[in-house]
Amino acid sequence: MTDVSRLPGPIMDLWQWQYKGACADMDTEKFFHPEGERGGTRRRRAEAAKAICMTCPVINECRDYALSTHEPYGVWGGMSEEERRDWIRANHRKSA
16 A cells, blocks of 8 residues: 655645635636726725725735735735735845
């Protein structure tokens, strides 16, 4: 019999938090800007997405995922792509 004890556990456990997200059944367009969206329109879309995030029971898991994977697009865990980029840069400097 093959020893499977060294194989990783179920991957589903790593993603289970996503099913509990406030955004789970929402259109992704609320969280990801279309090509070329700029200025006030983009800001308003991001702020509306962040407002949804603030009601989310898994906001911390979502934010941790986006920061740890350097997610380049959309609003995740209440942070825009620019805010995540700034956070990552600031924390990289602290650890260097």
